């Protein structure tokens with residue numbers, strides 16, 4: 168019985184941009200979509216209710232973090248992540264691979280899996296394709312990700328060549344380990360910045376067959392134009408009737424550029440992390456709320472924004488809160504930045520629907536350059 172289903176509604180006539188939606192047992196998600204990151208079971212500083220008010224349709228949970236704390240068994244005891252965090256819309260969980268490679272000091276990587284030490288208490292932990300699927304099954308996410316190896320940038324081609332074989336073997340084992348029919352499983356294409364290896368990896372992963380396909384190994388320090396080029400190249404080898412997910416991307420500009428190149432799903436900590444550092448996104452570019460310029464400003468962050476923060480508070484007050492180290496500053500900034508990202512992809516969906524995406528993208532990029540500060 169198929170539960171997860173992606174429907175491609177319209178393809179842009181001037182680019183590879185598309186609009187569509189996918190159904191899960193926790194509801195429908197329209198694409199292109201931006202997914203707020205809720206690493207340890209919370210999108211930092213905001214409540215599920217506020218997320219819904221902002222228009223969030225799906226959020227991310229991190230397998231590595233939740234396995235370490237509180238433990239996926241504990242989450243399962245509470246009926247899974249949806250119940251535990253009281254979020255009844257779709258949740259996507261990562262496989263844990265990326266966090267292991269980026270957070271913990273790696274013990275060793277073998278064909279069977281990866282052994283590492285917890286960054287919390289140094290405890291030795293083993294993660295295999297089967298273990299990752301077991302954890303994600305305990306969490307009860309609507310979309311699970313396969314365990315992959317995200318190679319660093321730059322990376323020797325000979326290493327990447329071997330790595331994509333491991334990633335393909337692990338992807339197969341993840342698919343075989345899947346138990347709950349209602350959980351979707353996405354494959355991940357690797358291959359570094361080498362187009363020939365990207366093609367091989369895409370063909371291997373598509374051959375195994377998944378509910379959706381992610382482009383891994385990007386936004387790991389490579390220049391933007393390389394990320395765009397690899398994205399452009401790789402989406403041609405992915406089925407049109409499946410969602411494409413570009414992990415860890417990105418700035419508003421990145422999202423516009425990669426929607427144009429055929430990507431449907433994005434996640435990034437930028438809106439939430441920058442908010443906590445006082446860096447706010449506006450229609451005219453970025454704004455640093457702590458600047459002296461805003462001390463006496465009665466303007467909202469963004470005159471075009473109708474979020475709770477922009478409707479109720481001035482830059483002067485937000486600057487004051489931030490300088491005073493008030494927790495409310497983090498919350499109001501996060502509400503605005505998430506609303507900015509979610510509204511941007513909503514406008515993108517409308518522009519594709521109305522057949523004016525290229526014009527919309529050109530105008531947006533021009534406005535971002537004006538400069539918020």
Ligand SMILES: C=CCOC(=O)Nc1nc2cc3[nH]c(NC)nc3cc2c(=O)[nH]1
Pocket residue numbers: 227260261262263264265312313314315316317318355382383384385386387414415416434
């Ligand atoms: C939700 C994620 C599901 O992905 C996985 O389970 N594995 C995986 N995650 C990544 C995350 C990334 N973030 C960035 N930049 C901020 N680049 C990334 C690359 C990968 C990757 O190659 N693999």
Ligand SMILES: [Zn+2]
Pocket residue numbers: 468469472473474475476477478502503504506
């Ligand atoms: Zn706002």
